[in-house]
Amino acid sequence: MSEGSDPMGEDPNFFETIGAPLSKFVIVKTFGAAFKEFFSRALDKIERKEIDVSSPTGKVYNYVHLIFFVLFYPFLLLGHMVSGFTEVISTETLHRFPKGRRDKVLQDRIFIVGMTIVLVLILIQPSDPSKKLFVISFLVFLICYYSIMAMGLNIQTGATGIVNFGVIFFVGIGMVSSAVLSTKGISLFGLKIILDPISSMLVGMVISAVVGYLLAYPGLRLRTDYFAIITIALGEFLKRMLLAEPTFQTDRPWGSSIGISNIPAPFKDALDNNRFGIEYDTILALIAIIFMVIVLVISKLLLRSPYGRVLRGIREDEQVVASYGYDVFKYKASVLAIGGAIFAMAGSMWVWKVSSIFPGSIAVITTFYVWAAFIIGGKGNSKGMILGASVIAITQYSVDNLSTISLAERPKTFLAVLDFFFRIIAVDIGGAIFGDSTWQNSFTSREDAMVDTSFIQLFIVGALIILFLRYMPDGILPELPYTPKSESHGRFEDEELLIEKMRKTSQVYTKEEKT
Amino acid sequence: MTEVALSVRGLSKSFSGLKAVNNIHFDLKKNEIMGLIGPNGSGKSTTFNTITGIIPADSGSVKVFGEEVMGRPPHEISSLGLSRTFQNTRLWRELTVLENLMIPPKNQFGTSVLNALMPWKYKKQEGELIEKAYTILKLLEIEHMAENYASELSGGQSKLVDIGRLLMSDAKILMLDEPVAGVAGPLTEKIFQTLKKLRKELGLTILIIEHNMDFILRKGIDHIVVMANGEEILNGPPDIVRQSLDVIDAYLGE
Numbered sequence: 164m165s166e167g168s169d170p171m172g173e174d175p176n177f178f179e180t181i182g183a184p185l186s187k188f189v190i191v192k193t194f195g196a197a198f199k200e201f202f203s204r205a206l207d208k209i210e211r212k213e214i215d216v217s218s219p220t221g222k223v224y225n226y227v228h229l230i231f232f233v234l235f236y237p238f239l240l241l242g243h244m245v246s247g248f249t250e251v252i253s254t255e256t257l258h259r260f261p262k263g264r265r266d267k268v269l270q271d272r273i274f275i276v277g278m279t280i281v282l283v284l285i286l287i288q289p290s291d292p293s294k295k296l297f298v299i300s301f302l303v304f305l306i307c308y309y310s311i312m313a314m315g316l317n318i319q320t321g322a323t324g325i326v327n328f329g330v331i332f333f334v335g336i337g338m339v340s341s342a343v344l345s346t347k348g349i350s351l352f353g354l355k356i357i358l359d360p361i362s363s364m365l366v367g368m369v370i371s372a373v374v375g376y377l378l379a380y381p382g383l384r385l386r387t388d389y390f391a392i393i394t395i396a397l398g399e400f401l402k403r404m405l406l407a408e409p410t411f412q413t414d415r416p417w418g419s420s421i422g423i424s425n426i427p428a429p430f431k432d433a434l435d436n437n438r439f440g441i442e443y444d445t446i447l448a449l450i451a452i453i454f455m456v457i458v459l460v461i462s463k464l465l466l467r468s469p470y471g472r473v474l475r476g477i478r479e480d481e482q483v484v485a486s487y488g489y490d491v492f493k494y495k496a497s498v499l500a501i502g503g504a505i506f507a508m509a510g511s512m513w514v515w516k517v518s519s520i521f522p523g524s525i526a527v528i529t530t531f532y533v534w535a536a537f538i539i540g541g542k543g544n545s546k547g548m549i550l551g552a553s554v555i556a557i558t559q560y561s562v563d564n565l566s567t568i569s570l571a572e573r574p575k576t577f578l579a580v581l582d583f584f585f586r587i588i589a590v591d592i593g594g595a596i597f598g599d600s601t602w603q604n605s606f607t608s609r610e611d612a613m614v615d616t617s618f619i620q621l622f623i624v625g626a627l628i629i630l631f632l633r634y635m636p637d638g639i640l641p642e643l644p645y646t647p648k649s650e651s652h653g654r655f656e657d658e659e660l661l662i663e664k665m666r667k668t669s670q671v672y673t674k675e676e677k678t
Numbered sequence: 679m680t681e682v683a684l685s686v687r688g689l690s691k692s693f694s695g696l697k698a699v700n701n702i703h704f705d706l707k708k709n710e711i712m713g714l715i716g717p718n719g720s721g722k723s724t725t726f727n728t729i730t731g732i733i734p735a736d737s738g739s740v741k742v743f744g745e746e747v748m749g750r751p752p753h754e755i756s757s758l759g760l761s762r763t764f765q766n767t768r769l770w771r772e773l774t775v776l777e778n779l780m781i782p783p784k785n786q787f788g789t790s791v792l793n794a795l796m797p798w799k800y801k802k803q804e805g806e807l808i809e810k811a812y813t814i815l816k817l818l819e820i821e822h823m824a825e826n827y828a829s830e831l832s833g834g835q836s837k838l839v840d841i842g843r844l845l846m847s848d849a850k851i852l853m854l855d856e857p858v859a860g861v862a863g864p865l866t867e868k869i870f871q872t873l874k875k876l877r878k879e880l881g882l883t884i885l886i887i888e889h890n891m892d893f894i895l896r897k898g899i900d901h902i903v904v905m906a907n908g909e910e911i912l913n914g915p916p917d918i919v920r921q922s923l924d925v926i927d928a929y930l931g932e
Contacts, residue, residue, distance in 0.1 A: 461795065464797065465795070467797075468800065469780070469789045469794065470788060473789055479771055479772055487781060487843070488761075489781075
């Protein structure tokens, strides 16, 4: 596990020697075989039309498809889990990882354990059996949606230190561009241009990136906090603008701003009518996963490169970065553009999912959910964003589920407990203090008083933000330090060699400069 | 006549009536080590800040290798081959020591967005820079701290990392603002020897602010400018400064 220096290595425990490799072997083999079996059989039977895809058997195969395609990755890594759990829980962790959660190996394990818990939470969400696949793909989509936005925010705020409260503004640009370009189209030089969904998304990303870059000119001359205030206003600004936008209104004279509906999504027509026994939601979840992986790879590459290093320097002290010859303004503007493009991508995905857009879609609260995911996940860590986004997405979905519980069912669920406390704290005590009623009137039972579940979501997210800022300000996975290995470690003994080295490198640079 | 690396003419800066720097003139010849000394509040650091563009000067002219830089932003001035340290050691605190040393080098391929997405393009250069960084860390005797965060360093170690950043920057003019305050004696000696050697071998030009006058007179510096209350009161080789030391002592009241 760790290299030779581990003093505990003399007395290895079961998991290190036999347990981890064995469990990995067994789990990978078992799941691999099961995967192969199910996959080939299902395809055979569907091809020979032995399975009616709408029948219960067909649905089972649907789940299997989903689990092995969409969620195959976590299962393959389950082998790490046994050793991962012991590592996270054991008291030797601190000894083995002196850098704590800033150790890469430990972070990988926390990530795998975390994603497995997320997976379990996705699978156990209560739902009507016929809607199970829909629920799973919706949750997977939601997690990817928030992850992409959180990764965009991570590049801007986590790495560069630009405080951006205008996530929804850029997301909104993506939504609007995608919606308008793929339905009504725009007129350019007398030509009506209507694009396919993917191209609309790309155009939306370019527009959002350009807007982000231009925003740097008025915005970045301000101090950090004033820039944050500007960005809060932008989202609301876009929403108000859409309310008056003719494109968003019906053709009828009395039409108010109702938005655009029936927005096409990629591959939706090709896969319509459940042709392969796969719902479009599943495909969209897959597309979302692909997009999320692309954004993850790009953001990791950016943040691990010298470019990302300069960004982190700007976060810590931009004046010093400038005094080493870097144009801080350009770097910040480029970051606003990159983040804008990523946000716009998430916006387009949302439009594909709900296939409609109206001014109310630009919900400013989304920005704060993304911020919550960013804080929970750990600033500066792209993988952490996925964990943070999962926490937010699952919270959001579970609470939305609560609010759909019927009044007859309500007393049987744990909502009854919340209602009980709500009656005492808010209605009785609150009523006595802030209301007009007398004390005697106040403390009579009010069976009709109920908690509005839509606020529970805000309450949980707010509590999570406070708890994390108080007890784990770095988030679940903090930023990793940069620890490359040096080949020369100990080879250059004195300044003679240093001078030689410096002369060589400066020659290299001047040569590169000329060519 | 040797080439002038840094030429300052009539540099002035006042903060709401207080003349922090008043009409400073000096020439820093190429391949020379110059000391800028004076008591607290005499305007040494403000001179540095106005030369490097961190604070815009009121009037005067600053030429770096013959090029006028007054009114230009700090990064443009720095790209002409001039790097500086700050008096209150401003490291990038949430970055490791190694990362602190890896930002300053100029002409890194990986600092543009497109190249950042193609690691193979900057990998070789990155390897060379890491070697160089470790060599400098070894020289400054803080190699063991390479993977620690800069915020975990002591005051003296921070100063050393700051000097390390300067050496990494491939600059032709190094401006050091109290480089050895808080650094242990023998290491100070070593740093000065290295700076002198680098100056000789690589043709560097060095400008040092130092608080302690006796100290700087012993280090074999070519040229000294003495400042007090924003004014330049003496400008010459150490011998002359030493001769008029009595006058200075009287002036400083030491």
